[in-house]
Amino acid sequence: MELSGNLHKMPVKLLDGKAHYTLELNGDKGDLNGALGEKINLHFTGQINCINCGRKIKKTFGQGFCYPCFRDAPQASECIIHPERCRGHLGEGRDPEWEQKHHVQPHFVYLGVSSGLKVGITRETQIPTRWIDQGAKAGIILAKTTNRYEAGVIEVALKDHFADKTSWQRMLKGDIRDVDLLEEKEKARKFIPDEMSDFFYDENGIISIEYPLLESPDKVKSIKFDKEPTINGTLTGIKGQYLILDNKFVTNIRNQSGYFVEVEV
Structure with missing residues (x-):
């Protein structure tokens, strides 16, 4: 499996009580459950794009946004973190139409x-x-x-x-x-x-819910593309939005949304 594109939250589904994960990069899709136990190499090219507007940026805000989108986009509004402050039901918010579709539900x-x-x-x-x-x-x-x-x-x-x-x-x-x-x-x-x-x-x-795990790690160490542009090892588990490599190293895919990576399994 070879994929390249910007990281986003891994799509998930539950089948017969088991969590199934897909890695989706700009339209390219790969079955991660099928890669369990295989060597995986993820290389960050140095390019980051805002997950909302697509512009190239040097750093992300709020899991993948450029600063203007983090400041103005409804997907990054205050009530995402603090739902008790939501104003959508009052016809207010950064984008009332978006609020109606997503929050007045x-x-x-x-x-x-x-x-x-x-x-x-x-x-x-x-x-x-x-x-x-x-x-x-x-x-x-x-x-x-x-x-x-x-x-x-x-x-x-x-x-x-x-x-x-x-x-x-x-x-x-x-x-x-x-x-x-x-x-x-x-x-x-x-x-x-x-x-x-x-x-x-x-x-x-x-x-x-059961997760695709060869075994649960005793210790975990988080690694990120900002410090380790190339992350590789044997895929020993997937849980939450984390990939677990060599049963000890973990990387959070969702937190690195917008990072352009090349993936090889």
Whole structure:
């Protein structure tokens, strides 16, 4: 497999409980699950392009944007990180039409188990994609809202009682305690604000996810193209948005979106 182009978040899907990854570079696609156990070489050419407008840049902002797009594009607006500040449902925002399409849509508040139990939100259409991107081994839906703002309000209320961040090291090593998601969902229910209680999600389906791993690493060391233009080794695993090489070196593909690379397996 030989590919070249700008990195973007790896497309993922869940088939029979197993996460499947594709490396997609400017239209070129490669099956990464099929490359497990093979030697892989990724070479950064030194070129970076904004993932929104395509202009050549020297550094990225917010996972792949040039500074003007990071400042002005709706995909990089404040409410991506802070959904409770979303104004889309009021007809406001950087691009109200974009907000209507992406944020004034049903959202889920969920509990996931990545490096531990955490709360998060995502659009209805992004389950289980969001959980795979975070390296979660399981997840359950807590609430279903009509827009991003409502989901953000619920998430903020739950942050006082549940983590909202993932430790990438623990997630990759699989050093995770068992969690009873049904029990935790019942605990979380009482922290939903009264005015949002009607959004509680009654269905209790748990989605479990297996990742393409030859084995879980005991130690992990992050490597990036800014310091190592050529990254190579045996592909021993894929989890979250990380490639795991030689069972110890990891590189985050999503965080290096816009980097032009040449890939050979």
